[in-house]
Amino acid sequence: MKFHISRQMIYILTLAVVFLIIVFVFAFAFLIPSGKAYRVARLDTKKVSYQVDSIQAEYDNVYDDLKTLQADNRHVISAYKSIFNPERFTKMYRPHFKSFTLSELSTHSQDGEFAVYEVNTSSLIQSPQGFYDFLDGVNKSDNIIGVNFPIDFKRDGDLIKSSFTMHVYIASAKKKMEEVKIEE
Amino acid sequence: MQYSFIKPRAKRLVSPEFKLLFFFFSITIGMLFVSYSFLKVKTLVYESNMEELLSKGETLKEGIVSMHEDIAFIKIQRRHAEGIYTENTVLKESIHNLFDLVPEKITLSQAMLKEDELVLYGVTPSKEVYEFLLQAPLRSIFHRSYTSYYAMPNGWYSFVSKNYLDRPVQ
Numbered sequence: 001m002k003f004h005i006s007r008q009m010i011y012i013l014t015l016a017v018v019f020l021i022i023v024f025v026f027a028f029a030f031l032i033p034s035g036k037a038y039r040v041a042r043l044d045t046k047k048v049s050y051q052v053d054s055i056q057a058e059y060d061n062v063y064d065d066l067k068t069l070q071a072d073n074r075h076v077i078s079a080y081k082s083i084f085n086p087e088r089f090t091k092m093y094r095p096h097f098k099s100f101t102l103s104e105l106s107t108h109s110q111d112g113e114f115a116v117y118e119v120n121t122s123s124l125i126q127s128p129q130g131f132y133d134f135l136d137g138v139n140k141s142d143n144i145i146g147v148n149f150p151i152d153f154k155r156d157g158d159l160i161k162s163s164f165t166m167h168v169y170i171a172s173a174k175k176k177m178e179e180v181k182i183e184e
Numbered sequence: 185m186q187y188s189f190i191k192p193r194a195k196r197l198v199s200p201e202f203k204l205l206f207f208f209f210s211i212t213i214g215m216l217f218v219s220y221s222f223l224k225v226k227t228l229v230y231e232s233n234m235e236e237l238l239s240k241g242e243t244l245k246e247g248i249v250s251m252h253e254d255i256a257f258i259k260i261q262r263r264h265a266e267g268i269y270t271e272n273t274v275l276k277e278s279i280h281n282l283f284d285l286v287p288e289k290i291t292l293s294q295a296m297l298k299e300d301e302l303v304l305y306g307v308t309p310s311k312e313v314y315e316f317l318l319q320a321p322l323r324s325i326f327h328r329s330y331t332s333y334y335a336m337p338n339g340w341y342s343f344v345s346k347n348y349l350d351r352p353v354q
Contacts, residue, residue: 008199015202019209026216034223041230048234052241059244062251069258076265077258113260128283135276139269146268147275151297169268171261 079144080171084117092141096134098124098159105168114169122163124156131162144169287317293342302326304345307336314343322347 070077086102094100103120110116125131138145151164198206279297286292286306290313294305302322308314311333323329326347333341 008201012199012202012205016205016209019205019213023209023212023216026213026220031216031220031223034220034227038223038227038230041227041234045230045234045237048237048241052237052244055241055244055248059248059251062248062255066251066255066258069255073258073262076261079265080261112264113257114264128279132276132280135272139272144265144268145272147272149297149299151275151279153292153295153297155293169264171257 076144077171079142080114080169082142084119084143084168084170086119089141089143093134093137096125096130096137098126098130100124111169114171117168117170119166119168120163121166122161124159124161126159128153128160138166285318285321287313289313290318300349300351302345302347304347305342306345307340307342309340311341314341319345 084105086105090100090102100123101121103122106118109118135147138147146167146169148165148167152162154161282295282297282302290306290308292304292306294303296303304318308318314331314333319329319331322345327350328348329345330347331343331345333343336342
């Protein structure tokens with residue numbers, strides 16, 4: 001039996017083979033690698049997203065801790081930042097004394113993270129109670145102030161003449177050393 | 185005169201079978217392109233998202249480090265402030281105790297307080313009064329205590345008492 005293939009059929013078969021080759025080449029060269037890349041990108045994104053979520057959770061925890069700490073220590077934080085104003089300080093604490101004067105602030109020295117300014121004080125008190133009240137008040141003042149030795153009490157008639165040194169501490173000394181100005 | 189029993193068909197450049205085959209393969213290749221484009225676009229979207237996530241992660245990490253530094257600094261400030269407040273309170277208590285220590289019979293004219301030293305100037309009716317009422321408690325507080333007396337015309341004594349604390353050598 002003679003098998004006859006027409007010319008038209010040959011064209012169609014050739015075209016079919018060419019198309020199939022194109023499809024296979026396209027699938028293997030482009031589609032499958034891009035499918036793999038897509039899957040890898042999706043998995044990586046999921047993994048990174050999970051990591052970022054855990055970092056976000058840690059961030060939120062640390063943020064809450066920081067806010068709580070800031071709220072609990074608001075007075076201390078603002079006290080370390082505030083600028084020492086001798087006039088205001090004298091006005092605030094004069095009621096504890098008969099007379100109260102501050103010397104000019106010395107240039108600062110460094111105590112760890114803090115800049116320390118020294119101010120000499122002389123005052124007249126009627127009884128030691130005024131000095132005790134002053135020490136209680138200093139702990140609640142707008143600045144962090146330490147009363148330091150030497151402290152000298154001397155009788156002056158019915159009054160006591162006292163002189164002592166105070167240290168005013170200001171925070172972020174390293175960062176803000178140049179910015180810190182002491183109001184005169 | 186007719187030579188064929190069928191009517192002649194119009195000859196076409198492209199046969200219907202060829203058109204059909206072309207149509208199906210075009211659809212196939214079109215679908216492949218659409219799939220490829222979809223995958224490419226989605227991959228780009230994922231990669232872009234990942235970059236954003238990585239950048240966000242870095243920002244968050246930097247934020248965490250910065251907040252930890254802030255927390256540490258606040259803790260340093262709190263410790264430092266508490267130390268100063270405590271020192272002020274201890275100072276107040278020390279001065280309070282010192283003035284409570286001085287009996288009514290003895291009058292102080294000057295008190296100098298240093299870190300490890302207390303110098304008192306005053307007047308006492310007699311050496312014994314001073315030694316029993318003030319010297320004894322001072323000796324229990326300070327490691328070394330020296331007193332000098334100066335006789336006054338009215339029979340009383342003015343005294344200078346120097347008291348020292350010996351700090352342990354570190």
